[in-house]
Amino acid sequence: MCGIVGVVSNAPVNQLIYDGLLLLQHRGQDAAGIVTQQERKFFMHKAKGMVRDVFRTRNMRALPGNAGLGQVRYPTAGNAYSEEEAQPFYVNAPYGIVLVHNGNLTNAQALKSELFTTDHRHINTESDSEVLLNVFAHELEKSTRGATLQPEDVFKAVAAVHKRVRGSYAVIALIAGHGVLAFRDPFGIRPLSIGRGTEGAVMVASETVALEGTGHVFERHVAPGEAVFIDLEGAVHSKQCADNPKLFPCIFEYVYLARPDSVLDGISVYQARLNLGETLAKRVVSTVPPNEIDVIIPIPESSRPSATQLAHLLGIPYREGFVKNRYVGRTFIMPGQGVRKKSVRQKLNVIASEFKGRNVMLVDDSIVRGTTSREIVQMARDAGAKKVYLASAAPPVRYPNVYGIDMPTSTELVAHGRTIEEIREIIGCDALIYQDVEGMKRAIGSLNTKLDGFDASCFDGVYVTGDINPDDIARINEARLGQEDALEEDTSRLALPNAQDA
Numbered sequence: 104m105c106g107i108v109g110v111v112s113n114a115p116v117n118q119l120i121y122d123g124l125l126l127l128q129h130r131g132q133d134a135a136g137i138v139t140q141q142e143r144k145f146f147m148h149k150a151k152g153m154v155r156d157v158f159r160t161r162n163m164r165a166l167p168g169n170a171g172l173g174q175v176r177y178p179t180a181g182n183a184y185s186e187e188e189a190q191p192f193y194v195n196a197p198y199g200i201v202l203v204h205n206g207n208l209t210n211a212q213a214l215k216s217e218l219f220t221t222d223h224r225h226i227n228t229e230s231d232s233e234v235l236l237n238v239f240a241h242e243l244e245k246s247t248r249g250a251t252l253q254p255e256d257v258f259k260a261v262a263a264v265h266k267r268v269r270g271s272y273a274v275i276a277l278i279a280g281h282g283v284l285a286f287r288d289p290f291g292i293r294p295l296s297i298g299r300g301t302e303g304a305v306m307v308a309s310e311t312v313a314l315e316g317t318g319h320v321f322e323r324h325v326a327p328g329e330a331v332f333i334d335l336e337g338a339v340h341s342k343q344c345a346d347n348p349k350l351f352p353c354i355f356e357y358v359y360l361a362r363p364d365s366v367l368d369g370i371s372v373y374q375a376r377l378n379l380g381e382t383l384a385k386r387v388v389s390t391v392p393p394n395e396i397d398v399i400i401p402i403p404e405s406s407r408p409s410a411t412q413l414a415h416l417l418g419i420p421y422r423e424g425f426v427k428n429r430y431v432g433r434t435f436i437m438p439g440q441g442v443r444k445k446s447v448r449q450k451l452n453v454i455a456s457e458f459k460g461r462n463v464m465l466v467d468d469s470i471v472r473g474t475t476s477r478e479i480v481q482m483a484r485d486a487g488a489k490k491v492y493l494a495s496a497a498p499p500v501r502y503p504n505v506y507g508i509d510m511p512t513s514t515e516l517v518a519h520g521r522t523i524e525e526i527r528e529i530i531g532c533d534a535l536i537y538q539d540v541e542g543m544k545r546a547i548g549s550l551n552t553k554l555d556g557f558d559a560s561c562f563d564g565v566y567v568t569g570d571i572n573p574d575d576i577a578r579i580n581e582a583r584l585g586q587e588d589a590l591e592e593d594t595s596r597l598a599l600p601n602a603q604d605a
Contacts, residue, residue, distance in 0.1 A: 106308075107127075113302065122316065140277055141169075257332050282334040294367045328343055375547045469497035470526075496538055504561045
C-alpha cells in the first residue's frame with residue numbers, strides 16, 4: 104500500500120504536496136518523495152523515512168514550480184531497503200516523465216522481459232513501478248510519433264497500458280511541459296480521487312482526506328480504467344480507456360488501510376466500520392451470551408467504530424483499555440518473534456482497572472499473523488481479566504494479497520489451513536469470533552450498490568484479475584521470505600502510525 108498525490112496549480116505546489124503526503128502518511132512510512140516542475144525542468148527529492156524526516160526547509164526550497172506529485176511508500180514489491188526504489192521514478196523520453204504508483208503488478212517479471220527484448224528499455228531496480236513507468240513511456244512514444252502531445256495521445260497510451268499490464272495500479276504521472284495524468288486499473292482495486300481548490304488548483308490523491316485536508320473540494324472518484332489528464336492551465340480532460348471496466352475495490356481499505364474520515368468509491372470508511380460492528384454483533388450473540396460480557400474494549404485504533412457499534416447493539420459498556428504510545432515509532436530489533444512481543448508492550452499499555460475481575464471482549468479490525476493478538480490477550484490476563492474474548496470485525500485472513508498490501512505469506516497467516524478453534528488455542532483467548540465473508544461484503548457493499556463487487560482475496564482466495572495461480576503465489580512467497588531475512592525493523596501494524604493518528 105502507498106499514498107500518492109498530484110497537483111496542478113497557478114501557485115507553488117511544494118507545500119500542498121507535502122501537506123497531502125502528511126495526510127496519507129498512514130499508507131506508507133518506508134520512504135517519501137516529491138517532484139515538481141518549473142519551465143520543463145523537474146526538481147526531485149526522495150529518501151527513506153517519514154515525510155517529516157525526509158523533507159527539511161532546504162529540501163522544500165529546492166522544489167519550485169506549479170505542478171508536481173508525491174508518494175509515501177510502504178514496500179510490497181521490489182527491494183524495501185534500497186534508497187533507489189523510493190518514488191517518484193523518472194525517464195527522460197518521451198518528453199520527460201515522472202511517475203508514482205500505488206498497487207502491485209502481477210505480471211511485472213514478464214513485462215520486464217518484454218521491455219528489454221522488444222521495447223529496448225532498461226529497468227534498473229526491482230520495483231514494479233519502474234516497469235509500469237517504462238511501459239507507459241513506451242506506449243506514449245508510440246502514440247505520438249514525434250507529434251505535439253495532445254490529451255488523446257495520452258489516453259491512447261493508457262489504453263495500451265491496460266492491455267499489457269495486470270494487477271492493481273493507481274497512477275499519477277507528470278509529463279514535462281504538458282501536465283499531470285492520473286489513471287486506475289480496470290478493476291479500480293486501489294483508490295484515487297480528484298478535487299479542486301478555491302484558487303483553481305486541481306489535486307488527485309489516494310484518499311479524499313488528502314483533498315479536504317488541503318482545502319480542496321472533492322469532485323469525484325477516478326473511475327476504474329479511466330484516465331484524467333490535467334493540463335498546465337488547469338483544464339481537466341478525461342476518458343474511459345479500458346475495454347470492460349468493473350469496480351472491484353479492495354475491501355481491506357475499508358477494514359483497515361484507509362483513514363476513517365475518507366470516502367472511497369462513494370463509501371464512507373467510518374460508516375463501513377460501523378456496519379461491520381453491526382454484523383459482528385450477530386456473530387457474537389451466537390457464540391458468547393451478552394450477559395457473560397462485562398465490557399467491550401477496542402484494540403487501537405481502527406477497530407474503534409466497530410467496537411462502539413458492537414457495544415451499543417449489545418447494551419454492554421464500551422471502555423478504552425489500551426493506550427497507544429504514538430511517539431515510539433519503529434523499533435530496531437533483533438531477529439525473531441520474541442522481540443516483537445517486547446515491542447507490542449512498548450507500544451500499548453493497559454488501563455488495569457478496566458480489566459481486573461471482568462469478562463472482557465476485545466475487538467480488533469482484523470487478525471493477520473496472530474502474534475500481536477496473542478500478546479494483547481496475555482496483557483489483558485496479566486491486568487486481571489477473568490475471561491478474555493476476542494472478536495474480529497473482519498473474517499479470517501487465509502490467503503496472501505497480491506495487489507499491493509504487505510500481507511504475509513500463507514505460512515505466516517495464523518488462519519491459513521486452521522479451524523477457528525485451532526486459531527483460538529494459538530491466540531489463547533476464551534472465545535474467538537470472526538466476521539463472515541459474505542456478511543462483510545454485504546455490510547460494506549450496501550453503502551454503494553453501484554459497485555460490481557470487491558477484491559476480498561485475502562479473505563476468500565478469489566483474485567479478481569483472474570491471472571493468479573498457485574505458482575504465482577509460490578513465487579510471491581519466495582520473494583517475500585527473502586526480504587524477511589533482511590528485515591531490520593519491526594513493521595508490525597502496532598509499530599506504525601495509525602490512520603487516526605496521521
